[in-house]
Amino acid sequence: SSELTQDPAVSVALGQTVSITCQGDSLRKYSASWYQQRPGQAPVLLIYGKNNRPSGTPDRFSGSSSGNTASLTITGAQAEDEADYFCNSRGSNDFYPRFFGPGTKVTVL
Amino acid sequence: QVQLQESGPGLVKPSQTLSLSCTVSGASISRGAYYWSWIRQHPGGALEWIGFIYYTGSTYYNPSLESRLTISMDKPQNQFSLRLSSVTAADTAVYYCAREIFYDGGVYFDFWGQGTLVTVSS
Numbered sequence: 001s002s003e004l005t006q007d008p009a010v011s012v013a014l015g016q017t018v019s020i021t022c023q024g025d026s027l028r029k030y031s032a033s034w035y036q037q038r039p040g041q042a043p044v045l046l047i048y049g050k051n052n053r054p055s056g057t058p059d060r061f062s063g064s065s066s067g068n069t070a071s072l073t074i075t076g077a078q079a080e081d082e083a084d085y086f087c088n089s090r091g092s093n094d095f096y097p098r099f100f101g102p103g104t105k106v107t108v109l
Numbered sequence: 110q111v112q113l114q115e116s117g118p119g120l121v122k123p124s125q126t127l128s129l130s131c132t133v134s135g136a137s138i139s140r141g142a143y144y145w146s147w148i149r150q151h152p153g154g155a156l157e158w159i160g161f162i163y164y165t166g167s168t169y170y171n172p173s174l175e176s177r178l179t180i181s182m183d184k185p186q187n188q189f190s191l192r193l194s195s196v197t198a199a200d201t202a203v204y205y206c207a208r209e210i211f212y213d214g215g216v217y218f219d220f221w222g223q224g225t226l227v228t229v230s231s
Contacts, residue, residue: 031215032215043205054219090215103155103156
């Protein structure tokens with residue numbers, strides 16, 4: 001299967017660390033990319049590849065992977081990190097399609 | 110800075126064809142290395158990849174939409190477009206255009222349009 005799964009919601013205290021996971025067979029072969037989406041806005045690329053941040057992504061965001069699981073970690077969560085987070089990968093067998101996880105809602109307490 | 114902007118009707122009647130365009134600035138769709146994509150977000154929040162077009166004109170579609178879908182490009186206008194036929198209420202969503210980068214390790218979407226809401230209703 002090329003589907004991706006994520007926990008629906010997580011919460012984190014201000015300044016603490018939280019990890020969001022994304023699971024799927026395709027992640028054994030391909031890296032995930034991660035997107036942040038605030039209400040009413042388009043998704044924004046946060047992490048791609050093994051742990052690459054586009055310019056503009058704060059360094060408190062980091063990515064990692066192991067087996068069929070990719071993780072996004074926020075170290076020292078800020079109030080503005082409260083948002084939905086989506087993972088994405090390509091299919092494990094074909095050139096296409098691409099898949100998105102269902103998203104994780106992060107609440108900063 | 111690369112910018113993408115969707116345009117098109119916000120209301121489409123059931124069984125009709127949904128048509129959207131994406132105007133790109135700051136990058137040329139005629140240049141290789143990028144895939145010009147459509148993605149939609151359903152009212153519940155789920156993101157669904159629709160398909161993309163490459164500068165050669167090659168297209169790749171989500172198999173679940175392929176029979177109703179056409180993605181094309183207008184190089185002089187630096188635009189690419191989406192046509193989805195025989196729409197139903199299930200096609201109601203926010204539609205995004207985005208630029209995809211494909212590499213050996215995977216894919217990612219580095220620039221997105223702001224999105225446009227399309228409602229299918231009579």
